[in-house]
Amino acid sequence: MAAASVIGRGTLIRGNVSGDAALDVQGRVQGDVTMQGDVSVGDEARIDGKLTGAQVSIAGTVVGNVRGSEAVLVEPGARVVGDLSAPRIGVAEGALVRGNVRTDGEPELEVARRPAAAVRRPMPARAPVAAARPQPVAHKPAVAPVEAVARAPVPKPAPEPPKVEVASVSEPHLEAPKPVENKPAAPAPVVPVLNRNIRGKKKKAHRS
């Protein structure tokens, strides 16, 4: 079936193409293609720009978003870099597609946020336990400031903060969850800290 218009293989169009009927692209278009009718993209064809049609069937290369008001069909051997959007979308085996694929009418699916939130909760719980440790950390300049930030709640080591550079020392006032958010800078390992005065400091920790 011959389409109303054909862009032949040896033709390059730099600019926009639009029309009411069908289009068969066998050549190259650098620009947007906006048709009311069906669009077919041949296997040696290439479109660099947005492609819009009723039933859009792609066997060649499209770099740009594709919108079909009826359907978008991506055939084997096709390459599409861009979003696909249509009431019906088909991607054949062997086609290469990179982009968002969205069929019309689907509600937004909400997933994946809860697990992330759940992960955060345990963090503050650990903080008090580790709290003891950061205090001796103050003795260790390199690690201290960071650690002080990370395990914020406990270290009200007023005595400690010669490392005042650690503006973070002020932050400990914000207990629990927030220090966790400051954490990103912290390399985190609590292990190396175990040293003198832990026990002494621990008592302080409990009081605070």
Add this chain to the structure above:
Amino acid sequence: MAGTLIGEELTIEGEITSDEEVTVDGTLRGTLTTVDNVSIGPSGVVEADIRAGSLVVAGQVTGNVTASDRIDLQAGGRLIGDVKASRLTIADGASFKGNVDMEL
């Protein structure tokens, strides 16, 4: 049918470069360059400079046209622009306004 066919309802704004036949029955704004024949149908409206192997105008063309072979302006055709071709025919009933240069 080989080549490029720009149907009646099609509008192209930009440059067309081709090495094959081009038939324009729709609207073209920009430029059209091809090595082969160009045919502007009766419903064609072209606001572009055209370079072609040969050119047949049965529609409206506004722009300078250059053909390496021949240009035929048919009855009902309308050309506003300069013409450069080694052979030229202007049919009775065609409209033409522009310069003609037949030395190529």
